[in-house]
Amino acid sequence: MKDKLGVILGIGVSILVIFTLFLYLVVKNSVELFDIITIPIVAFLVLAASYVIYDRMKNIKKGLPVADERLKIVSYKAGYYAFIAAIWSAIGSNMASIFLYDQDLRGGLVVAAVVLVSGIVFMISYLYLSMKGIRD
Amino acid sequence: MKSKLGWKWTKEEYPMIILWISSTIFLISNKLNLVKKSTELSIISFLGCISIFSIVIFYLLIKDLNKDTKKKLPEEDERTKKINYKAKNYSWHTTYILVLIISVFASIYDISHIITAGLIILSMITSQFIFVIYFNIKGDGKI
Numbered sequence: 001m002k003d004k005l006g007v008i009l010g011i012g013v014s015i016l017v018i019f020t021l022f023l024y025l026v027v028k029n030s031v032e033l034f035d036i037i038t039i040p041i042v043a044f045l046v047l048a049a050s051y052v053i054y055d056r057m058k059n060i061k062k063g064l065p066v067a068d069e070r071l072k073i074v075s076y077k078a079g080y081y082a083f084i085a086a087i088w089s090a091i092g093s094n095m096a097s098i099f100l101y102d103q104d105l106r107g108g109l110v111v112a113a114v115v116l117v118s119g120i121v122f123m124i125s126y127l128y129l130s131m132k133g134i135r136d
Numbered sequence: 137m138k139s140k141l142g143w144k145w146t147k148e149e150y151p152m153i154i155l156w157i158s159s160t161i162f163l164i165s166n167k168l169n170l171v172k173k174s175t176e177l178s179i180i181s182f183l184g185c186i187s188i189f190s191i192v193i194f195y196l197l198i199k200d201l202n203k204d205t206k207k208k209l210p211e212e213d214e215r216t217k218k219i220n221y222k223a224k225n226y227s228w229h230t231t232y233i234l235v236l237i238i239s240v241f242a243s244i245y246d247i248s249h250i251i252t253a254g255l256i257i258l259s260m261i262t263s264q265f266i267f268v269i270y271f272n273i274k275g276d277g278k279i
Contacts, residue, residue, distance in 0.1 A: 094253060108239060114235055
């Protein structure tokens, strides 16, 4: 039941993100550099999350647990990399903005950088480690 | 014999520690320049509390590490390693929820990047410490 609830919640969040992204694209008249960078990242995150949800749904249908011991460790390790990425992106995003554009970022953009960078690091490491396996 | 708190710094964490200490010092030293609104004042007070709390925990961990070194214990055992990964993973998830709350405040009150970044970093590290201590005391559970 708990596993099913998690999958349903994941589907709900994915639909909500896709809907928000669709609304944003419809309302926005011109496409800026910020959109060109962020929209593909968000799209990748949604696609990767959908794949993970699909994989978990397959396990539920077969009557298997959603994640085995190996996947749990993979998830923890991916979370560890995302943690490091989140800390560095919180500092690095503003430093990059100062070096490249000579201006400070708004607080909201720092938040966006942390969410996107750590999200993408988590997803890439999760998919990579689940395919290649972990050594220790 | 296991370390009481079970904390071990890994090589990847050294820059993070330097970053954490420097950002804490930076936040405290720039406090006067950052105060523009009453909202920011309350956030800075909150940050100050987290900083002091982190420094206390940091002191305890260093004390604990020194005890391990004196006893010539191994660098990191399997359980400690797993707990470190698990705690960081939980801390990242906690921060993701916190970031959503910060983003709402950032859009309403136009919070500066220094406060946003500082709040994220300090909350991540503090929650990580709490999770490490919690898993060490309560056991690592189903890792």
